Amino acid sequence: MKGKFVGLAMGAVLVLGAALSLPSCGHDQKLVSVAIQPQTFTFLTNVADQHEQLTALGTYIHPPAQKDVTAEANWTVDDGVVSVSAGLITTPGNSCGGADITATVPEGTGGAGNIVAGYATITVDDPSNPLCPGGGKLANLSVAVTGDGSVASVPPLISCPGTCVATYDIGASVVLAATPLGGTTVTWAGCSAQSGNDCTVTIAAGGSAVLATFK
Secondary structure, eight states, rough: HHHHHHHHHHHHHHHHHHHHHSSHHHHHHHHEEEESSSSEEEEESSOOOOOOEEEEEEEETTTTEEETTTTEEEESSSTSEEETTTTEOOSSSSOOOOEEEEEEEEEESSSSTTTEEEEEEEEOTTTTTTTTTTTTSSEEEEEEEEEEEEEEESSSOEETBBBBBEEEETEEEEEEEEEEETTOOOOEEEEEETTEEEEEEETTTTOOOEEEEEO
């Protein structure tokens, strides 16, 4: 009997030792990857104080989990075309180009020296500015009116007096229709072609300007 009790006691010690040697998932949870959402974003016009909130999602093991690590990540940007704070991207204005955003987070087991990083690309683009990444695709059409009459475009982006400037694709063909008032007639300047009261403009790379004179 005594030997049996000794055997039971030794068995209990072995079981306890094995249990203590098992990894503790709660203490050993490890961050294995970080993903930034959205991974790409484009500010379509070069205007200051536009914002986009990025989110950093961490994938863990031991046990498996996915967590929002936006607040604890260290956010950095490699270019001054945007600034970043806690994942919030802001355009400073008067600039365009691309920037790489990085969110780094401690992995959870190896100290601050062991980090996991996620990346995103942000683009600031003014399509009317040839110096921007997608620039040189758009240009302005400006209309000036003198005398008693008005001008409207087809499609209706311009209604002048009032709205006298609109942006179009370079090379687009825009029809401007004049409406004379008070018995006046219209004389056009700057048209690619004319027909009656209509003026057709082909948008130039540097922009196009048209004058409608009613008298």
